[in-house]
Amino acid sequence: MAISTYKIFLMKKSSEGNTYEKLIDIKEFPDLGGAPEMLETTTLSDNMQTYIPGVQSLDALEFTANYTKVDFTKLKALEGQEIDFAVWFGGTGEGNTLTPTGSDGKFEFKGQLSVFPVGGGVNEVVDMTITIAPSTPITAAED
Template sequence: MTEKAHNTSMTYLMNSANGTTYTKLVDIKEFPDLGSAPPTLDTTTLSDMMHTYINDILDTGGGLEFTANYKLEDYKTLLEHAGKEENYAVWFGAKKEGEVFTPDGSFGKFEFKGELSVWKKGAGVGAVQDMGISIAPSTEIKLNQATGA
């Protein structure tokens, strides 16, 4: 059977002390790109009839920025992780038991190490209170190949 497309429901920001057992950190509303096209380096010589290139190393462009609803308890939880290199992951997919969804990463688990920071975002009239979460990756973001169907 061909796998169908998935919406963004059941997307989770996960954290792990040991890199193997993950727990949901906080509910998120937005997540960043977890990769990008690599920059290219020009290898053209004067003998070439067109420009030639090789790929450079990947660059996330800095911290990976997530958005979450501002809740004081969640903010305090995030502050406990701030400024420390820890294991993080973005999991796609969950299993449903009754009315409860449990993250399982069945559509993919993207894992990396990084340092978290959190801040309260500004807002205007008629807006939801948000907070920003940034994780500066210190390792490559990789798909856990053991996940999925």
């Protein structure tokens, strides 16, 4: 059965230990992986190109969130630090009582974040982009 993007969370490992806490409410999240580079193995005897998979490609991870001065300041304070992040799929509750559970999957990685407000036009919500440069592979967490 398919799942919805409703109840997907950007998480950060707490400074006290091994628990995660919601970092910020997000509006969009990036691909959590990428296709491997293709290493060509074609010889002069082959009538078609052949390949083997190489290193998996992964771009910077860009998340979109609503801009507020409080959230922007909170994220700015985290710049320049290597932090444990995760994207959790699934939660319980509704509205203000929504609690992340990761019941539909947890994807963990380390990285450094940066944040900036994005441009806008007439009658639009002001957004910000949170960019995380991953320093470890993204792995599916085991529960």
